[in-house]
Amino acid sequence: MDSLILSRIQFGANISFHILFPSITIALGWLLLVFRLREAVTGDSKWQRAYQFWVKVFALSFGLGVVSGITMSFQFGTNWPGFMETVGNVAGPLLGYEVLTAFFLEAGFLGIMLYGSNRVPGWLHVLATVLVAVGTTLSAFWIIALNSWMQTPTGYEIIGGVAHATSWREVIFNPSMPYRLAHMLLASAMTVLFLVAGLSAYRRLQGDRSREVVATLKGALVAAAVLIPVQIYVGDAHGLNTLQYQPQKIAAMEGNWETGPAKPLLLFAIPDQEQRRNLFEIGIPHGASLILRHEWDGVVPGLNDYVTAEGEILHPPVAPVFFAFRVMVGMGMLMLLVSWTGAWLLWRRGVEGLPVWFLRVTTAMSLSGWVAVLAGWYTTEIGRQPWLVSGLLMTRDAVSPVATPMVASTLIGYLTLYVVLLIAYVMTLLHLARRAAHGQRLPRDPRDVTPSPLQPAE
Amino acid sequence: MFDDPAVWLPFVFAALMGLAILIYVILDGFDLGIGMLVILTPPEERDTLISTIGPFWDANETWLVLAVGLLLVAFPIAHGVILTALYGPVALMLFGLILRGVAFEFRAKVPFERKARWDLAFFAGSALAAVAQGYMLGIYVMGLQVNAQTVLFSLIVAGALAVAYSFMGAAWLILKTSGPIQLKAITWARRGLWGLVLGLAAVSAATPLVSIRIWQKWTELPAILWLAPLPILSLALIIGLWRFLATLPRPGDRGAAVPFLMGAGLFLLGFIGMAYSFYPYVVPERLTIWQAASAPESLRVILIGAVIVLPLIAGYTALSYTVFRGKASQEDIH
Numbered sequence: 001m002d003s004l005i006l007s008r009i010q011f012g013a014n015i016s017f018h019i020l021f022p023s024i025t026i027a028l029g030w031l032l033l034v035f036r037l038r039e040a041v042t043g044d045s046k047w048q049r050a051y052q053f054w055v056k057v058f059a060l061s062f063g064l065g066v067v068s069g070i071t072m073s074f075q076f077g078t079n080w081p082g083f084m085e086t087v088g089n090v091a092g093p094l095l096g097y098e099v100l101t102a103f104f105l106e107a108g109f110l111g112i113m114l115y116g117s118n119r120v121p122g123w124l125h126v127l128a129t130v131l132v133a134v135g136t137t138l139s140a141f142w143i144i145a146l147n148s149w150m151q152t153p154t155g156y157e158i159i160g161g162v163a164h165a166t167s168w169r170e171v172i173f174n175p176s177m178p179y180r181l182a183h184m185l186l187a188s189a190m191t192v193l194f195l196v197a198g199l200s201a202y203r204r205l206q207g208d209r210s211r212e213v214v215a216t217l218k219g220a221l222v223a224a225a226v227l228i229p230v231q232i233y234v235g236d237a238h239g240l241n242t243l244q245y246q247p248q249k250i251a252a253m254e255g256n257w258e259t260g261p262a263k264p265l266l267l268f269a270i271p272d273q274e275q276r277r278n279l280f281e282i283g284i285p286h287g288a289s290l291i292l293r294h295e296w297d298g299v300v301p302g303l304n305d306y307v308t309a310e311g312e313i314l315h316p317p318v319a320p321v322f323f324a325f326r327v328m329v330g331m332g333m334l335m336l337l338v339s340w341t342g343a344w345l346l347w348r349r350g351v352e353g354l355p356v357w358f359l360r361v362t363t364a365m366s367l368s369g370w371v372a373v374l375a376g377w378y379t380t381e382i383g384r385q386p387w388l389v390s391g392l393l394m395t396r397d398a399v400s401p402v403a404t405p406m407v408a409s410t411l412i413g414y415l416t417l418y419v420v421l422l423i424a425y426v427m428t429l430l431h432l433a434r435r436a437a438h439g440q441r442l443p444r445d446p447r448d449v450t451p452s453p454l455q456p457a458e
Numbered sequence: 459m460f461d462d463p464a465v466w467l468p469f470v471f472a473a474l475m476g477l478a479i480l481i482y483v484i485l486d487g488f489d490l491g492i493g494m495l496v497i498l499t500p501p502e503e504r505d506t507l508i509s510t511i512g513p514f515w516d517a518n519e520t521w522l523v524l525a526v527g528l529l530l531v532a533f534p535i536a537h538g539v540i541l542t543a544l545y546g547p548v549a550l551m552l553f554g555l556i557l558r559g560v561a562f563e564f565r566a567k568v569p570f571e572r573k574a575r576w577d578l579a580f581f582a583g584s585a586l587a588a589v590a591q592g593y594m595l596g597i598y599v600m601g602l603q604v605n606a607q608t609v610l611f612s613l614i615v616a617g618a619l620a621v622a623y624s625f626m627g628a629a630w631l632i633l634k635t636s637g638p639i640q641l642k643a644i645t646w647a648r649r650g651l652w653g654l655v656l657g658l659a660a661v662s663a664a665t666p667l668v669s670i671r672i673w674q675k676w677t678e679l680p681a682i683l684w685l686a687p688l689p690i691l692s693l694a695l696i697i698g699l700w701r702f703l704a705t706l707p708r709p710g711d712r713g714a715a716v717p718f719l720m721g722a723g724l725f726l727l728g729f730i731g732m733a734y735s736f737y738p739y740v741v742p743e744r745l746t747i748w749q750a751a752s753a754p755e756s757l758r759v760i761l762i763g764a765v766i767v768l769p770l771i772a773g774y775t776a777l778s779y780t781v782f783r784g785k786a787s788q789e790d791i792h
Contacts, residue, residue: 060563066516067559071552073526078545081538084530089756092531096760099520099527100767107520108774111513112781119781164753400542410549417553421560428567 004399006407007079010414012381014071016374017418021065023373026140026185027192028058029133036129040122046212053212053436054196059114060428064421066107071414073099079407080388082398087163087389090156090171091146098142106135137185144184148177150389151380152245163392175245179238180380186231187376190335191369193227196220197342198366199433201359208437214351221342221362228336235332236291242380243292246390247301248314249383252321254288255281259302263288268326271318276304316385320378328375331368338365367426467758468751471532472740474764475525480729482521484626484722489515491627493558493584494620495646496577503639504577508562510634510786513778515562519555529740531760536740536750543602544594551590557583585620592619592657599665599732601742615660621653626725629718632706634786640714644706647717651703654721655696658728662689665735669743672735685734692727695720 032055039047073095076084084091112120112128120128155170156163165171200217203210243250251257255269255278265287269278289298306315338361345354388395489511496504511518530537541548558580565576596612597604628650631643666673675681699720706713738746751757 056567060567062516063559063563066519067556070519070523070555073523073530074541074548074552076530077526077537077541078548081535081542084534084537088531088534089753092534092752093756093759093763096527096531097763099524100760100763100771103520103523104517104767104771105774107516108771108778110516111778115513116781162753165756165759168759400538400545402542402545406545410545413549413553417556421556424560424564424568428564431569432567 003402003404003407004396006404006411007399007402008395010407010411011075011079013411013414013418014068014075016377017414017422018065018068018072019373019377020370020422021061021068022136022140023188023191023369024061024195025058025065026136026188028054028061029129029136031192031196032058033126033129033133036126040126046210046215049210050212050216053432054216055114056432057195057199057429059110060425062106062110064425069103079400079402080398081400082393083388086161086393086398087150090149090153090163090165093165093168094142094146094149094172098139098146102135102139102142104135106132106139109135140184140188141181144181145172145174145177148180149174151180151384152176153389153392158392163389176238176241179234179241182234183231183238183376186227186234187369187373189227190224190231191373193220193224193339194335194365194369195367197224197339198363199429201354201362202366202430202433203437204354205356205359205363206434206437217354217362218346218351221339221346224335224339225343228332228339232332232336240292242383243301246383248303248306249316249321249380250292251301251303251306252316252318252383253325253379254292254300255318255322256288256300257303259299259305261289261297261299262286263298263300265291266322269322271322273318314386316383321383324375324378324382328372328379331372331375335365335368335372338362366429463754463758464751465748467754467761468532468747470761471528471751471757472737472747474768475528475532476729476733478521478525478528480726482518482525483729484725485514485518485521487623487725488626488630488718489518490558490584490588491623491625491650492630493580493627494588494624495627495631495643496584497581498646499639499642501574501577506635506639506786507631508565508580510631512786513782515559517775517778519559522555532752532757533740533745533747533750534752536745539741539745540598540602543604544597547590547594547597551587551594554583554586554588554590558587559583588620588623589616592616595619595661598742599661599668601668601744611660611664615657618653618657618660621650622657622725623653625650625654626718626721629721633714633718636711636785640707644703648700648703651696651699654724658692658724661728662731665732671743675735688727688731692724695724695727699724 032051035047035051035054038044039051109128109131112125113132116128117125149171152175153163153171154174155165155167157166158164196216197220200213200220203213204217239250239253254263255266255271256263257276257278262285264281264283264285266278266281266283269281269283272279286296288300289295292298292300303315303318307313342354342358342362345358384390386394386396388398492507492511496507499507526537529540561576561580561583565573565580568576593612593616596615597608599615600608600611625647628643628646632640632647635643666676676685699717702713702716702720706717736742738748740747740750
């Protein structure tokens, strides 16, 4: 293990941990606004209780997102100094705008949103909720713009080995950016809808019969059932865009070695990069050609086109991309199945009639969005290798000269911390759900008289 | 010479970055300080201490992201050099900031019997972040040289900065609390003031000794004349603070904001001194702000955004501090 691979694992671990929380806060911010507005319009207190429960999840997720985001801003310098040295002129303004327009907006109004309801007029509290939601989405906009530029760079020129922007419109709205942004925003929506459905189902299993749980369970399942086909459509369009601009990534996703017509859609295979072939294949004949080219005998790009005459491999490692893509698609299909089954059960029997097995399945699916989001990002990020910025900067040329044992020790530190925090996060979500489900019946510690800032006035 | 964008843009960005660091140190200084003071209080008082920073800490830490972000986007080469040299302490600081940030949220949500554990994590994370920042300041002052002497010096600065932060935390508590907790905070402020004094003294004494260039900047005429107010004002503030703290609490809670403002003033004076010493270098004695700067067209793009957005940020930061002015109360629940 050298410091290149350790730095890559460390960056991957940091950004994987980080993306879990924006995946929740981006869409949850808007959902909180929906709760807040429905309360204002209908005057029904169940929306206020739904808001009070989910704003705690938001605060917790936001806190984890902030601290892991701070880590990200240091990682560039500590581990990847070559990145900013080469493309800093392009990446810098995008990151700068993210901090200036988004990060501050979120963090600045979060205080009013969380603690201000007794101190500010109602309209200002709603405005703070809107601005926090706008902030999380703007943040996604800038980060996705930068990430997409690294995938499909446009609007720049190279002067003396350093990238200079020639058109900011082309840099920001580069070819893959609109697809990736739509795909990620919908992914966040799906993550939140399944989390809301899952924790609501869990609360019903705990015997919670409150009206807000009925409303959130029903709303989340129906919204998920409506949005998942949209997500599948957007995902397909994103794939076709990748085929046009990064065909080697598609070749790895499909596990296809030789360019040619009439390629099967591989459901499962074991790609072997040493022998440059698949050891085992189950596929649907002509499937890949049909999906990618919409033609029975469409030509599908192969990995062997991306090996130079000197034997240098310019395509991504095949197996991780191949499997990550299947995990993402598989999870998406499972979400489709569960949400449509849920919508059908709701239509036939209503919330009261949802069988216990379905509530258990929905609870188990609470974090399914996380799995799909991570698998999707692994597909696109590992699929960009060996490039850090496609065609412009190799990952290996950007790594810092920090000694391997140093990187190894910080990596172990981060991994340990993240595992502990993830366990604590999931346990706390379940605890919050149980506490809400059991309401006043849980014995409260008599010393716990000072309500901490984030607990509701019960 | 300043009509050339390649000259004035890096200067403006260095100033913005300096401002962000100064604001960060003062703002996160007080909430890191409260994180360390938490350990001195019995569990039933901790919620009150922590409720004084609840609405602010996310935004406070954003200034660190802005400072590092500006270093990253405006001086990318310096970002690489400095953060690679400070790799270990940066990692420790990040562990600390992660730990305290999540502990802040978890302690309010976990079952009661686990709360004390997260309080401990909140303290440990705050202390680790403060010490790591002090250590980095020390190594930076020493020109990013790591050897036995510079490490020893940096450890002294690390301890001093942690105590100075706890002074700022105590001063914030004087402003935001009342009754027995405020009385404790006054005592903590008096005990913590030495951290600020030691930190200022150590950095001020060591900086000119590290580099002949800095020594000359401080001792040549006429600079010495208009620099003289810096140490004189600092001394006056320290003596004033010490005597003022002895008069607290005053009837009607008058002057509760004074210790915090005077503490912030001391941080400001120390910062001006350091900025004067190191200018025009961003990596001490190695890279000037012009050598490390991004291309002017990129800086210009960010500057347009910054000029529009920074007043807005100042505006809603002021709004937030106005909404949550006065004593932290237990009504602050949602």
